[in-house]
Amino acid sequence: MKDTCSHLPLRNAFILPEGMIYLDGNSLGPLPKSVPARLSRMVTDEWGQHLIKGWNVDDWMGQPARVGDMVGRLIGAPAGTVTMGDTLSIKVYQALAAAVKMRPERRVILSDSGNFPSDLYMAQGLIAQLEQGHELRVVAPDEVAGAITDDVVAVLITQVDYRTGRMHDMGAITRAAHAAGAVMIWDLAHSAGAVPVDLDGCGAEFAVGCTYKYLNGGPGAPAFIYVRPDIVEDLQPALSGWLGHDAPFAFEPEYRPAMGIERMRVGTPPVLQMAALEAAMEVWEGVDMAELRAASVALCELFIGEVEARCPALTLASPRDAAMRGSQVSFHFEHGYPVMQALIARDVIGDFRAPDIMRFGFTPLYVGEDEVRGAVDILADVLDNRLWDRPEYKEKSRVT
Amino acid sequence: MKDTCSHLPLRNAFILPEGMIYLDGNSLGPLPKSVPARLSRMVTDEWGQHLIKGWNVDDWMGQPARVGDMVGRLIGAPAGTVTMGDTLSIKVYQALAAAVKMRPERRVILSDSGNFPSDLYMAQGLIAQLEQGHELRVVAPDEVAGAITDDVVAVLITQVDYRTGRMHDMGAITRAAHAAGAVMIWDLAHSAGAVPVDLDGCGAEFAVGCTYKYLNGGPGAPAFIYVRPDIVEDLQPALSGWLGHDAPFAFEPEYRPAMGIERMRVGTPPVLQMAALEAAMEVWEGVDMAELRAASVALCELFIGEVEARCPALTLASPRDAAMRGSQVSFHFEHGYPVMQALIARDVIGDFRAPDIMRFGFTPLYVGEDEVRGAVDILADVLDNRLWDRPEYKEKSRVT
Structure with a gap:
């Protein structure tokens, strides 16, 4: 697990759809190949x-x-x-x-x-x-x-x-x-x-x-x-x-x-x-929770830093101190719901919790730095170009 | 469902191991092919x-x-x-x-x-x-x-x-x-x-x-x-x-x-x-419960008649009146436990409930007259030849 962020030794243990950045393992984990x-x-x-x-x-x-x-x-x-x-x-x-x-x-x-x-x-x-x-x-x-x-x-x-x-x-x-x-x-x-x-x-x-x-x-x-x-x-x-x-x-x-x-x-x-x-x-088997935790913190910190640098409209809803935070990062945004739908439409999967929280889970078993950067690229694009401001993203689905 | 006993129209909907007579669908049904x-x-x-x-x-x-x-x-x-x-x-x-x-x-x-x-x-x-x-x-x-x-x-x-x-x-x-x-x-x-x-x-x-x-x-x-x-x-x-x-x-x-x-x-x-x-x-879909019930009663009656004719050591534990009976037939027998183990060893699957009850479930979706007669043949053989009187059949397993 030493170089989890860059090598993701366990990523091959999971089936992940091609092109999907899955940041919702805090809600439902992906399918293990076994x-x-x-x-x-x-x-x-x-x-x-x-x-x-x-x-x-x-x-x-x-x-x-x-x-x-x-x-x-x-x-x-x-x-x-x-x-x-x-x-x-x-x-x-x-x-x-x-x-x-x-x-x-x-x-x-x-x-x-x-x-x-x-x-x-x-x-x-x-x-x-x-x-x-x-x-x-x-x-x-x-x-x-x-x-x-x-x-x-x-x-x-x-x-x-x-x-x-x-x-x-x-x-x-x-x-x-x-x-x-x-x-x-x-x-x-x-x-x-x-x-x-x-x-x-x-x-x-x-x-x-x-x-x-x-x-x-x-x-x-x-x-x-x-x-x-x-x-x-x-x-x-x-x-x-x-x-x-x-x-x-x-x-x-x-x-x-x-x-x-x-x-x-x-x-x-x-x-x-x-x-x-x-x-x-x-x-x-063989996963060390302390090493996993270090990798999780690194991913969360990277995400917070990138989002705060590139998406100033969002406000951190999670504790800033990593020691006070689990393995997810949440942001407040007035238009969080349609933003999340726009992200999902582009295969960046997080979820939304009322009234205004966008949640992203970071799971070092199968998520690495590339996914974090890729997710922020798309998030910034959605926000910069107001791609969320479409009727189809504003319609509420039953489970988000 | 008309000729369930002889034609078993739904039998093909199930996977049943070759040679097994399964009279335990009242405990766990077999695997549907779907x-x-x-x-x-x-x-x-x-x-x-x-x-x-x-x-x-x-x-x-x-x-x-x-x-x-x-x-x-x-x-x-x-x-x-x-x-x-x-x-x-x-x-x-x-x-x-x-x-x-x-x-x-x-x-x-x-x-x-x-x-x-x-x-x-x-x-x-x-x-x-x-x-x-x-x-x-x-x-x-x-x-x-x-x-x-x-x-x-x-x-x-x-x-x-x-x-x-x-x-x-x-x-x-x-x-x-x-x-x-x-x-x-x-x-x-x-x-x-x-x-x-x-x-x-x-x-x-x-x-x-x-x-x-x-x-x-x-x-x-x-x-x-x-x-x-x-x-x-x-x-x-x-x-x-x-x-x-x-x-x-x-x-x-x-x-x-x-x-x-x-x-x-x-x-x-x-x-x-x-x-x-x-x-x-x-x-x-399409199964009529009244027709299924008639087929179940016919199978149970056949089983009771055959067992009572050929296995006099066993005493009926179920009501004799079919209207008072579900879709299973039970018999008392002092050596019920090892008899059931001997049956299971010969691929006739029923189960045992303490102190002396042998249970047989009749499920017309996949059990027909041939299985009933076949089960009684083996049961009679086990009893007539005291095949149950072997140490390996007397050892209690956790789930019967």
């Missing part, structure tokens, strides 16, 4: 030829633990502390439902306004379901540490803000949470595979995340959940599905949680998605 | 070439509603009342969590001992989470209708018993539930694609099910949920994820449920699994 053959084998040889026997002979049942360990390695989680399945929203619910049981006398769930809305929605749904007088308190990102009072059950924070790329200090916030006796839940959706994460070191009780962004698992790839090993045996899962049972195939009438992280499994795992994800995770 | 190409196209052309744009240009976002309507047609659910996603356990939780809110003064969740354990486990998890004094009351299958007292919040029943194939009368139980003011939740895991179901006619509030059994969606295929249209607008989803929000891409801080069944969506859908399932569902 995936189609693995998935085809899974479908044709395993499902097609082994049918029900695949659960044993192809060890479909072991996928969530196996892939969990592959993800765990990138986020500082020891083997056997991460399992895969469901969606990130479900995993948020599992962590939060467990946390409220751990601090039964407390009533405040603390989050920040930079959190991804689904995390807030899941908290709202849990609170309404419980009817125990819990409250979701949402503060500005800068105010989180100071807002962790001793009535806080859990601090639920996404480390890297999906709009601005602003990055929280996991160690500092986790320490503040623990000092106040609160449970810490980190959402690593924009962290896993993007920045070095040290879950074991920070001591947070829970972490959750998705795998279709920087981990390139494909659309709808399974989510992950980490539980700190010293507390997992005391957790009573709210979503107590049969695959989290200690003996799922004994078909006992009473739920008994499985040992360890296995209890956070719920229903039958999505074997096809899991096979695609497992193949995608093989790309990460 | 799936590999569709999945490969989805991965290579859609994800690979369109990347993030696939959500729009390939309408990944619309899959859950589109496939939901395909499933709905087989279970008597009007268009727009079924959505897909997550696992069956999660869908059970959603239905049950909504039901307890609909009858806030009641405290009993009623189920039966024939229900699949995960349904019971999910109820136990919800009850423990709520801490509102709810109780899961489990009665024998025959006692359900009589046990629906006026303290019952919800009746949660799997129509077809996973072990014995015993089938509940949906109309009668739903009427009894409604007469007592209870909410009716049907689990159709062993019904959808196996027997005719008339959800609209029976008036149940909720139905849930999986799609990897008779619907052949592949291992880990997404689950479905139906909500009766006249109550859906009043439901406050417990699992209030962003894709169940009225405007997911507005990223509002407060959850507002989407119109209709869309509010039962939670997180990002598993697009690869959904593509496989959509291709699998195309097999059902």
